[in-house]
Amino acid sequence: MKKAGILMILGPLFLLGLYVFPLWNIMLGAPQYPDPLGLNIHINGLRGVSEFDIQNIDGLNHYIGMHTLPKAEEMWEFGTFPMVIGIMVGIGVLIGVLGYLGKVSYKWFLGWFLLMSILGILGMYDFNEWLVDYGTNLDPNAIMKLTNPDGSPMTYKPPLLGHVKMLNFDVTSLPSTGAWLMFMGMMLTLVAAFMGWKSTKNQN
């Protein structure tokens, strides 16, 4: 159980990477942008991959009536997410320490993992809602109002995951370093839970 406890302490610490590395990344390449524009989604705000990418994405998107990308203070998520992650790391490490000392069972490990998974899915859902709004809530006076072949107004929701061809742009959306670190950390807690379960079973 001691080894499991150590893993359970380590796992949540991987989430601290989210304060440094982006959670998600969206790249926009086009013929006239051989060096693609890029958007890094951090838990506390949006940042350009290159310094002026946000300004340039906004500049291009104004032609099709998209709103400018939100600043950190314009979305409650960018204030809340860092707190939620901080609290979850704190709880996770505490559970790990208690597990190491034999005060709690592996079930607490599993509980943390499940709670984190639910929060993660909620976060993804929320992120997708924003993408829908960003890509479809268009200025009625947009310079270019484009329609699909069936006559419906064209919308520009970036993909949550994967690649989409959007007008002249190739848009690719993928988890970034922060997300991979979170994924690894969560896997460690799952391993911790498994090891805890095994040692408990052996003792019995």
Next chain:
Amino acid sequence: MKIYNHLILTFGVALMLVSCGQQNQSSNGALSSSAAEKVYVAPGEQDEYYAFLSGGYSGNLTVYGLPSGRMFKEIPVFSQFPTSGYGYSEETVPMLNTSHGFVPWDDAHHPDISQTNGELDGRWIFINGNNTPRIARVDLSTFETAEIIEVPNSAGNHSSSFITENTEYVVAGTRFSVPVPQRDMPINEYKGNFKGALTFISVDPEHGHMAIKFQLLMPGFNYDLSHPGRGKSHGWFFFTTYNTEEANSLLEVNASQNDKDFIAAINWKKIEEYVNNGGGTKMPANYAHNVYDEHSHTGTSTMRNEVLTVDPTKVPGAVYFLPTPKSPHGCDVDPTGQYIIGNGKLSADLTVHSFDKMIAAIEGQKFDGEAYGIPILKFEDVLAGQVKSGGLGPLHTEFDGKGNAYTTFFISSEVVKWQLGTWEVIDRKPTYYSVGHLMIPGGNSRKPFGKYVVAMNKITKDRYLPTGPEMEHSAQLYDISGDKMELLYDFPTHGEPHYAAGCPAELLTSNSKKIYRLDENRHPYAVTSADGSKVVRDGNEVHVYMSTIRSHFTPDNIEGIKVGDKVYFHITNHEQDFDVPHGFAILGQNSSELLVMPGQTKTSVWEPKQVGVWPFYCTDFCSALHQEMQGYVRVSPANSNTELKWSLGE
């Protein structure tokens, strides 16, 4: 097993073919390879080298890629350039200021890239204005002219702008000797009275700023070309001279009488020491020093009124003359610094002097008389060898770093490859036609990149489709990687390139700026925020603080301008995206358009002469809505009371 045999057979045949190919290559030189393949840079791929060719009478510097011969940019230096507004915009007019007033043209000759430890460092490129003597420094991160300094007491600034091996100095020698200081005197009293000023301009190692350190007032010969010593000869500078006869008329005959002219060897370290210890004479002078600030996007011209002159006879051991046959043109120093080559343009042979022999002769005090108090060394004592080329009219030699030299022959229209030390001719190839200078990237440094040589020709004739009597000049590219040179390609060049400098592409590509940062814009009339635009009247001067971003001007409607006003349009480009300039032009503008790079501010003055509503627009196809990027200025009669107002989207 059968398959295996088949494979081995195929492989064997392939091997034989390959080895046959190799045999052909070694016996026929480069002929078996395809010249087309060697110069073909496929779409989307980039050239291996930059080549900077002087524009001669265009006054500018052109940037090419090698081996493709594609031209990338014309950098305005000494000439007004309506394409960008250089020399027309308020910010750049001061760059062309001189003691003779605004001089909007020059004859740009000899570019030279900055060096550290004798190797190209790619920070700046210097170039001389020949006609109204000036030296310019072009920044190789912006590829724009950053500084121009006028050279007083000089005339026909030709043996310029060559740099020492740590860019301590950029050197400017006079071609025409003149009275120093200038004065009213009979021309036929030239001999013995005129002076030839050789100017050593120090270069600030951090910012590149130029300042005249000293001027060496030499006898009144013509100083034609020059090069620095390098390696062992670092600290010396060598100048070819002609007209040592000091003729003042019909020079083509009268300056060609002496069997030998001189190469002047200048120990600049010795003179520097002399000057640093208080030596030299301060002389009143009047010359302009123009500096462009990248952050205020503005050039400032300052008049200087003094120059430090040095009499060469006052610094013993600093200056010697090396007799060199027949009006030598190019004065070239090999990568080791041992050989100094005089390209005697009226002879068939090349004269090569030895630096070691020169030092020995000086130490042995073996002189053959003197000229105006300057010791003349004995020709035989300093001679390393002569290249019996069989060509006619040698002008300029560069080096491949593998012990070979390449010399242009103007009269016999050819490039001749010969070996340093043995003086044997290895190869010769015709040029088309009458080649002046040639360039090997790094060919004037300790470390040449001996893969290509570019020959710059003076006569074009039938090389391209005819374009009437006036044609662009012609360049030829040769592959010099093998024993024999191989002619690869012909390409036209802009203006009249007199000289060139080249370097590997990677030396410059990573430093080349993509934008100017708006948050570093210190222009006094810049608009750095989206809502900072305004129009301010001050008497009959009106300042329009205008910004641009795809795809509109802010403001785009202006009223309250009157006939007789002087309207300053200060345009700030708010883009921070690579290669998104905006242009500005207004009907009746008496200057040129402006082409404003991202983050930059430029100013154009407009003096409306007629009442009306006059449009302005963006001249650079910036975006899909470029055609919509336009605006109007209402011009009212001089005595009207139209309110000054401006707007966007109202």
